[in-house]
Amino acid sequence: MDDMKKGGGAPEQKKVTEGKNQTDNKGDSEKFMKPKISYRDMVMENGFGKLNPQEIVEMVSEEYNSEDLVMDSSMDDEAPFDPKPNIEVSQKEYDKWCRPWKLSLIVKPLGKTFNLQALDRWVQRRWMKKGAIRVMDLAGNFFLVKFTDQDDYAHALFESPWMMADHYLLVQRWRPLFLPHETDIQKVSVWVRIPNLPAELYNKFFLWKVGKALGTMLKVDELTSIHSRGKFARICVEIDL
Known part of the structure; x- marks a missing residue:
């Protein structure tokens, strides 16, 4: 009988152990094989599933309107938009x-x-x-x-x-302040020949006066005026068109 107890006890214990291992393995597999919860199910579990679509829209609208109120209150403190602001510039800055x-x-x-x-x-x-x-x-x-x-x-x-x-x-x-789209051709520099002057008037001082009478005087061609004395003098003038 002692041998039978010994011989019968081992298989029974082994069976119990194998059953326990199968139970543990089953628990592990169930843990790893647990299906993922979708975003929809998470939202429904949080209580939103109990709300109808109209209630959800009202909640979103209230939140949006509250944000607008915060923005409007902050904008009230700002100055109104000025499409033509006055920018102060000193003459020293502008010249620079x-x-x-x-x-x-x-x-x-x-x-x-x-x-x-x-x-x-x-x-x-x-x-x-x-x-x-x-x-x-x-x-x-x-x-x-x-x-x-x-x-x-x-x-x-x-x-x-x-x-x-x-x-x-x-x-x-x-x-300064030349704007092409608002400006027509107003001035052009030209060379002007002045023929048949008396000899004493072939000097840069008189020719400069002549140029200023015609427009904005730029230059007297002294070399040409001296060598062509008795024929013509030449000055460069910026004139209006």
């Missing part, structure tokens, strides 16, 4: 901003529209002698040509008229 553009010319081709690349190539070949030149395109087929050297600037301004592809270039000095 204008200074880099003193050696600049406003150029407009007559009778033809040129792109920036074409005019820039022409300017670099004809006008650049000593310094650098920068060309910027403006509205209305106007160009702004900025020089770094005084002699290059004078050459471009005083040696007109200039022609590009058989079309004249109107060249005028840069002036």
